[in-house]
Amino acid sequence: MDKKYLDANIFIQGILREDNNSKETLLRIAKGEFIGVTSLLSWDEITFIVRKFIGKEIAEIEGRKLFKLPNLKFVEVNRNIINKAQKIFEKYNIKPRDSIHAATAILQGCKEIISEDSDFDKVSELKRVAI
Secondary structure (H helix, E strand, C coil): CCEEEECHHHHHHHHHCCCHHHHHHHHHHHCCCCEEEEECHHHHHHHHHHHHHCCHHHHHHHHHHHCCCCCEEEECCCHHHHHHHHHHHHHHCCCHHHHHHHHHHHHCCCCEEECCCHHHHHCCCCEEECC
16 A cells, blocks of 8 residues: 655644645545554654644644554654664755654655655655645
């Protein structure tokens, strides 16, 4: 089955902005149209931003919901990912966290990254899909 990497901003937009495109993407994953892949670091990004803008209680709820989404694979950050992220960071001059997301996607065999962050357009090994 096809695997696509999800940047944390896809989840955040669905929560903060009630973005229908983000929600539709997550629904497609839940239905098994493709396997979603994301770093465990996405939990940190999501709960941090939701807590900042909506509050701790909602951040707790959304943090728990994240791990219940069917067909979403979480990848632990390890030395191999960080080594790859370092190379991406140096080659493409993107932020460290984005480098980790890109490295995770590449090492998981994902050809596409679903993100609103145009910095991923610099990474030749990935095709960014904006929703």
